[in-house]
Amino acid sequence: MSKLSIDRVSKVFEKKQGEVVVALDDISLEIEETEFVCFVGPSGCGKTTLLRIIAGLETATSGEVSLMGAPIRGPDPKRGMVFQEYSLFPWRTVKNNITFGLEMRGVPKADQVSAAETYLAMVGLEQFREAYPYELSGGMRQRVAIARALANEPEVLLMDEPFGALDAQTRNAMQRELLEIWEKTQKTILFVTHSVDEAVFLADRIVILSPRPGRICDTIRVDLPRPRERTGPEFADVRRYVLGLMDSCRLSSKI
């Protein structure tokens, strides 16, 4: 049995004027334990919607997502989410942001503190434990958001363009750190991006979505050994291949 099973999921939004948007159309996908899957596609192709359905923040119009055989009915700490926007609670310190989920679950204070230290160390922000989010840079905020999601020990980590707002250098550093964290924690990660470069650097498997209606156009397994060399010829080959697929997806969806 696969870890996460997306079974014929469709999502239709009705806008106010009665206009109908098919955000997702018949999406099926099986995701394995500890797999790192990237979703790429132009904006508006339903990437966020798919992640929100898996998180339980949105309900599918038809179809079902199940985690280890159990259908998803609503938000649950088993699925951690890192949002595209800065979602840290500004009134809580870094440490108290990280322990939020544990607090909600009634984990004893001492365990909360030790968990906070573990994940602060994992994202390299020990000196900032008492800082408030406004004191942090964008990259640091997303690190804390990752630590906050991981502290809950979720089965799956959902990430919606988490590095989209960062400058290229920070972004590359964050990608390397995320891979280290992934190797350390052995999490299953679903990562949305519109950057092919990011997807090729990170993913075991890349899922290409095409817009209007949002469909899976193709999936590619990336077998390059890690750490991957962005400037290497194999990397460039995979990238070119993915870009080519995306182009033909766009053409075929237009017809």
Place this chain on the structure above:
Amino acid sequence: MDATRTHLLRNRLLPLVSIAAAAIVWQVVAQFIVQNKNLLPSVTDVLGAFLVLLESGRLASDFATSLTHFGIGVGAALLIGIPLGMAMGWFRDLDTAANPIIEILRPVPPLAWIPFAIIWFGLTPVAAGFIVFVGAFFPVLVNTYAGFKGVPRLFVEAARVLGCTSPGRLIRHVALPAAMPSIATGIRIGMGVGWMCLVAAEFFVGGRYGLGKQLWVSYSLQQMSNVVVYMLLLGILGLAIDAAFRGYVDGKLLRWRTGEVA
């Protein structure tokens, strides 16, 4: 370094200089131009009156009484306004149901409630407190409501994904802290309006003591220097209450926020 020192000196010194200048102008106008204590008492008249009042020992009771009226009114405004504003901001049906009533009552000037304050509560501190309450209530309610309406959806969703799912916990752990800047603003405005209502409230419904009461009594006895003393005390005490609240909010409640409240 020299520049910052001059800067500091200026910021400290200039207010003092301007207050002194205003006092001198006031003294000169009162003493040499108006020359009538009943039309415009001079600085020295007022200081003299203040010293006499201070010696009489009754100022403490006036302070205490006014603060009691104020405390009753503001306390009730917080106790009712904050929970009601939270509930209206969070539950849409309650909002739709309560909004028209609030919109009709809100523009009624607080002092228009004086007749009912007297009929309901008699000539008691509670009656004066009620007028303060009417003044303070709506700013507290409206700002709490706006704060709750404006809670970013992103925070609520982030909390839900982290396991905070029931409305009660979302309100306590997300909406309330997110709305706190707005609530604090409402409390500040409410306290300001409540303080303004105090003088009239004490005139109509107060007992023997109270700064507002004494102001009216002094006026009816044509002791205009005393009137100015009470005016200034009301101003200074109002300022002190606001500064204390602001200090508490910025230092404790909203330390996570850069910039300032309101």
